[in-house]
Amino acid sequence: MTNKPLFADIILPVPLPRLFTYAVPDELLHLTSIGKRVVIPFGKKKVYSGIVYQLHHHKPEEYETKDIISVLDEEPVVNAYQLKFWNWLADYYQCTLGEVYKAALPSGLKMESETRIIYNTDFVAESPLSEKENKVLDIIAGKKVCSINDVNQLSGLKNSLPVIKRLLEYNAVFINEHLKESYKAKKEKVISLHPKCQSEEALQQIFDKLERAPKQQELLMTLLSLVGGLTGAITNQSVVKAELLKKANASAAALKELCNKEILLEQERSIDRLDLDEKAVEVANALSEVQQIAYDEIKAGFENHDVTLLHGVTSGGKTEIYIHLIEEQLKQGKQVLYLLPEIALTTQITSRLQKHFGNKMGIYHSKFADAERVEVWSNLLQQKNYQLIVGVRSSIFLPFANLGLIIVDEEHENTYKQFDPAPRYHARDAAVVLAKSFGAKTLLGTATPSIESYYNAQQGKYALVELSQRFEGIEMPEIVAVDVREAKRKKQMSSHFTPVLLEKIDKALKNDEQVILFQNRRGFSPFIECGQCAYVAKCVNCDVSMTYHKHLNQLVCHYCNHSMQLPTVCPACHSPAIETRGFGTEKIEEEMSLLYPDHKVARMDLDTTRSKSGYDKLIKKFEDGEVHILIGTQMISKGLDFDNVSVVGILNADNMLNYPDFRAFERSYQLMTQVSGRAGRKRKQGLVVLQTSNPKHPVIMDVINHNFINHYSGQLEERQMFKYPPFYRLIYITVKHKDQRVCNKASHLLAEQLRVIFGSRVLGPQAPVINRIQNLFIKKILIKMEKKASPAKVKHLMREAIFSLQAQQEFRYVNFQIDVDPA
Structure with missing residues (x-):
C-alpha cells in the first residue's frame, strides 16, 4: 500500500484572504514541518518564502498543486502559540494571515523574488565557499544590489534562496533594510x-x-x-x-x-551583536509602604482577573513595582514582555532594568538593525537566556514559549495602535489576548487610563489598583492656566510666550534647574502665507499645507515627505510678502536660544531622533545637566524621569482640544497630565504653566485639579449618548483612488451595500479632514457595531461586500482598508 501524497498549506506574504496548498515532494518529507519556512513558486515567475501552516493529505480540487522547492529551516521559526495568535489578529482586525506574517517576521527571515540583496564589502570567508556559493556571491558583488530574481536568472539556478540563506548566515550579504542603515557585520x-x-x-x-x-x-x-x-x-x-x-x-x-x-x-x-555576557545584577530596592500595598493588591487582583489596571499618579514609583513583579516571574522560569509606547522610553527604562536583570533582558524595536532583531528572535526561539523582553508594539509577535506576565506601560498611548500597513492592531488589546493564550496575566499601568480600560475596571472585567501618592510623598505639580487671549489683548506676549511663563523659566534657570517646553508640532512653522493674497503653500500630492523647516530651508509635507525650496516671492501674486504662520518645535528652539543665549537649548522630535542612538544621546545630555531647556513634541510626555525639572510649559493647549475627533478631550487630558508629570519629580513641587485661550475649559479645569474621575464621568456620558467606545466597537473603511469620481462612486455603493446588511450602524461616506494623500483621494465609512457582534461574522460580511465591488472592472484598482478600533 503506497503512502498518500502530503500537502502543505502555506502562509504567503500576500494580501489575499486564503492559504495556498503545495505538494511536498518525497525528498522533503522528512524536512517539512509546521512553522518552518519553505521556498515556493508563485504565479509565473515569482518565488516566495512562506510559513507551513498545516500538513494534510487533501489535494485541492480547484487548481493543480505545485511542489515546494526547498525547506529553509532545520527547526521551525514560528511556534504554535504564534500561529494561534496570528489567526486571532487576522480575524479580529479584518486582515489576512499573509499580512500578519509580513508584520510579524523581521525582514531577515522573509525572502521573496523582489527582495533586494546587498553585498557586504567587508566580508572575509572563514572557510572555503562551495561552487554555488562563490557563483552567487560573485553575481551579487558585481551588481552590489540585486533581487533574488536577478540572481536566479544570472546564475542559471532554478532557486537560489537556500544559497542566499547560507550567505546571509556567513554575513556575506544583507537584505532589504540595510539600504536604510549602513550596517556592518560586527x-x-x-x-x-x-x-x-x-x-x-x-x-x-x-x-x-x-x-x-x-x-x-x-x-x-x-x-x-x-x-x-x-x-x-x-x-x-x-x-x-x-x-x-x-x-x-x-x-x-x-x-x-x-x-x-x-x-x-x-x-x-x-561578535554577537547582543550583549550576552554575564553582568553583576543589583537586588531590587525594597518597596515603600504605599508601593507594597499596591503590589499586594495587584497580586490579589490577578487571583480572580486576567488583567489588572494600575492607575498610579505620575512619579508614583510604578516601575519599581514592575521590577518586583518581573523578578517573581523570572524566579519561576517564566518569560515577561514589558511593552513601551515609544522607543524614546526604552533608553531610560532599559538602563534601569539592566541593573536588575542583566543578560536575561533583551530589547526589541525598529531602530535596531534587522540582524539584531533576528538574533533576538532566535534567542527566544531556542529559549537561550532571554526571559525579559522590553520593546515597542511589534514585540508582541516574538516567539514566546512560556509567558507569565505582560506589562503594558502607559497603556493609554495611541502609539500602541498600528496605522499602516495591515494588520492595524492595537498592541494593548492584542497583548491581553496573547497573555490569555499562555494562561499569563496582563498588567496595564498608567497615570491617565484610557476611557475603555477604566470602564472595563469599573465593570469588574479588570481588577483595579489605585496608587494615589507620589514616591517619597512628593507633591503633585502646581498647574497654572494662563490666558493667552488676554495677554495678547494687553500686548504682553513675547512672541509665543506669556510673561508668567518667561518669569518662571528665568527663576528656574537662576536656580540651576531645568525646563521642559511642550509643543505638539514639529518643524519651524506649520505653514507659510502670503501677506497680500493669503496664498498658502500646499503639497502637490496631499490636500495639506506644507510645514516650513528652517534648518533645511525647505517646505516639507509630513504625510508624503515631498519637499520644496521656500519661495522668495508668492507663486500666486508674485509679492515678496511671504510670512510664516504658527509655530513648531524648531521655531521655539530658535526663540529660546535667542532669549537665553547662555543656556543650552535642545529639542526632541522626529527630526532630531531619527538615528538609532538619537534618543539616548539627547536624554543623557538632559540627565547630565548639559541641556537646560528641552523642547519637544509628545515624545517628552511618555514616562521620562528627570531629577532636576522644576518648570514645564505647555505652549498651546487649544490645539489638541479643537481637533475633530471623539477622543480629542481624552487625548488632551492625557497629554497635559503626562507632560505636567515631568515637573518636580524628586526634590520639590514642580510648576506647570499651561497657555490657553480658554482657561475655564472643562478639560483644563480637570487637569489643574488632577480630577480624573470628573473627566472620565463626563466623557463616558457623551460616549454612551453618541454610541462610541466603550459601548460600541468602531470600524472604519477607508476608500482610496487616484480618480476622485471613482473614489466617490465606490464609497457610496459600498455604504449602500453595507446599510442593507448593517442598517443604521453605517455612517457616511464622508471626506476626512485631509481628503487627499499621496495623490489618492480618500473617503471614509464608519460602522458602529455592538460589542457582542462576532468579529469573524462581521469580517466575512464586510469582505463579501468589498469583493463584490472589486469584481467590477471600474473598481478593480480601488483600495479598501479596514481599521477596527481606530485610535
Whole structure:
C-alpha cells in the first residue's frame, strides 16, 4: 500500500484572504514541518518564502498543486502559540494571515523574488565557499544590489534562496533594510599562537631566534601570559588584537612581523551583536509602604482577573513595582514582555532594568538593525537566556514559549495602535489576548487610563489598583492656566510666550534647574502665507499645507515627505510678502536660544531622533545637566524621569482640544497630565504653566485639579449618548483612488451595500479632514457595531461586500482598508 501524497498549506506574504496548498515532494518529507519556512513558486515567475501552516493529505480540487522547492529551516521559526495568535489578529482586525506574517517576521527571515540583496564589502570567508556559493556571491558583488530574481536568472539556478540563506548566515550579504542603515557585520581581530609553534620545543627555538628582536619577544611573552601559558596556546586560546598591543605596549609592525614568520596567527571572529555576557545584577530596592500595598493588591487582583489596571499618579514609583513583579516571574522560569509606547522610553527604562536583570533582558524595536532583531528572535526561539523582553508594539509577535506576565506601560498611548500597513492592531488589546493564550496575566499601568480600560475596571472585567501618592510623598505639580487671549489683548506676549511663563523659566534657570517646553508640532512653522493674497503653500500630492523647516530651508509635507525650496516671492501674486504662520518645535528652539543665549537649548522630535542612538544621546545630555531647556513634541510626555525639572510649559493647549475627533478631550487630558508629570519629580513641587485661550475649559479645569474621575464621568456620558467606545466597537473603511469620481462612486455603493446588511450602524461616506494623500483621494465609512457582534461574522460580511465591488472592472484598482478600533 503506497503512502498518500502530503500537502502543505502555506502562509504567503500576500494580501489575499486564503492559504495556498503545495505538494511536498518525497525528498522533503522528512524536512517539512509546521512553522518552518519553505521556498515556493508563485504565479509565473515569482518565488516566495512562506510559513507551513498545516500538513494534510487533501489535494485541492480547484487548481493543480505545485511542489515546494526547498525547506529553509532545520527547526521551525514560528511556534504554535504564534500561529494561534496570528489567526486571532487576522480575524479580529479584518486582515489576512499573509499580512500578519509580513508584520510579524523581521525582514531577515522573509525572502521573496523582489527582495533586494546587498553585498557586504567587508566580508572575509572563514572557510572555503562551495561552487554555488562563490557563483552567487560573485553575481551579487558585481551588481552590489540585486533581487533574488536577478540572481536566479544570472546564475542559471532554478532557486537560489537556500544559497542566499547560507550567505546571509556567513554575513556575506544583507537584505532589504540595510539600504536604510549602513550596517556592518560586527567582527573583531584576534591573535593566537600559530599551529606550527604549539609545542615546547618549537617555542624554545622561537625564543632563541627572537633574542635580537626584544619587542617581538616581549609581544610573544605577553600573548602566552594572557592565554594562560603553553596549555592555553595549544587549545587555540586567542586574545583581541587591540588588547594584546595595548598590554605589550607594542607596535602593529612588530605583530605583523610575527605573523609573517608564522609564529602568531591573526584571524577575524564574529561578535554577537547582543550583549550576552554575564553582568553583576543589583537586588531590587525594597518597596515603600504605599508601593507594597499596591503590589499586594495587584497580586490579589490577578487571583480572580486576567488583567489588572494600575492607575498610579505620575512619579508614583510604578516601575519599581514592575521590577518586583518581573523578578517573581523570572524566579519561576517564566518569560515577561514589558511593552513601551515609544522607543524614546526604552533608553531610560532599559538602563534601569539592566541593573536588575542583566543578560536575561533583551530589547526589541525598529531602530535596531534587522540582524539584531533576528538574533533576538532566535534567542527566544531556542529559549537561550532571554526571559525579559522590553520593546515597542511589534514585540508582541516574538516567539514566546512560556509567558507569565505582560506589562503594558502607559497603556493609554495611541502609539500602541498600528496605522499602516495591515494588520492595524492595537498592541494593548492584542497583548491581553496573547497573555490569555499562555494562561499569563496582563498588567496595564498608567497615570491617565484610557476611557475603555477604566470602564472595563469599573465593570469588574479588570481588577483595579489605585496608587494615589507620589514616591517619597512628593507633591503633585502646581498647574497654572494662563490666558493667552488676554495677554495678547494687553500686548504682553513675547512672541509665543506669556510673561508668567518667561518669569518662571528665568527663576528656574537662576536656580540651576531645568525646563521642559511642550509643543505638539514639529518643524519651524506649520505653514507659510502670503501677506497680500493669503496664498498658502500646499503639497502637490496631499490636500495639506506644507510645514516650513528652517534648518533645511525647505517646505516639507509630513504625510508624503515631498519637499520644496521656500519661495522668495508668492507663486500666486508674485509679492515678496511671504510670512510664516504658527509655530513648531524648531521655531521655539530658535526663540529660546535667542532669549537665553547662555543656556543650552535642545529639542526632541522626529527630526532630531531619527538615528538609532538619537534618543539616548539627547536624554543623557538632559540627565547630565548639559541641556537646560528641552523642547519637544509628545515624545517628552511618555514616562521620562528627570531629577532636576522644576518648570514645564505647555505652549498651546487649544490645539489638541479643537481637533475633530471623539477622543480629542481624552487625548488632551492625557497629554497635559503626562507632560505636567515631568515637573518636580524628586526634590520639590514642580510648576506647570499651561497657555490657553480658554482657561475655564472643562478639560483644563480637570487637569489643574488632577480630577480624573470628573473627566472620565463626563466623557463616558457623551460616549454612551453618541454610541462610541466603550459601548460600541468602531470600524472604519477607508476608500482610496487616484480618480476622485471613482473614489466617490465606490464609497457610496459600498455604504449602500453595507446599510442593507448593517442598517443604521453605517455612517457616511464622508471626506476626512485631509481628503487627499499621496495623490489618492480618500473617503471614509464608519460602522458602529455592538460589542457582542462576532468579529469573524462581521469580517466575512464586510469582505463579501468589498469583493463584490472589486469584481467590477471600474473598481478593480480601488483600495479598501479596514481599521477596527481606530485610535
